[in-house]
Amino acid sequence: MVELGKYAGTVLGAYGVTLVLLAGLIWLSLRRGAKMRDRLEAQERRMGRNG
Template sequence: MPDLGKYAGEVLSAYGISLALIAVLLIVTLRAGRRARAALKHIEREGSPDA
């Protein structure tokens, strides 16, 4: 690990926050994709009410 000097706490917390935000965005994106796929399957199976 590189020597971060007196800012080690700030740098490591910034890395931690960044990784946490990336993880949250990944989870939200995967859930939205799953929901969209389910809606598309439903539309394909039932047909669009507008059609």
């Protein structure tokens, strides 16, 4: 591992926060995508019944 010196805690903490935020953004994007896909499918079913 690279020697980070006296800033090791700060640097590793920043990496940790960044990874958590990226994971959260990915999770939110996937969740919203699934929700929108469900809404689109529901709308397509309604349109199919109504012509």
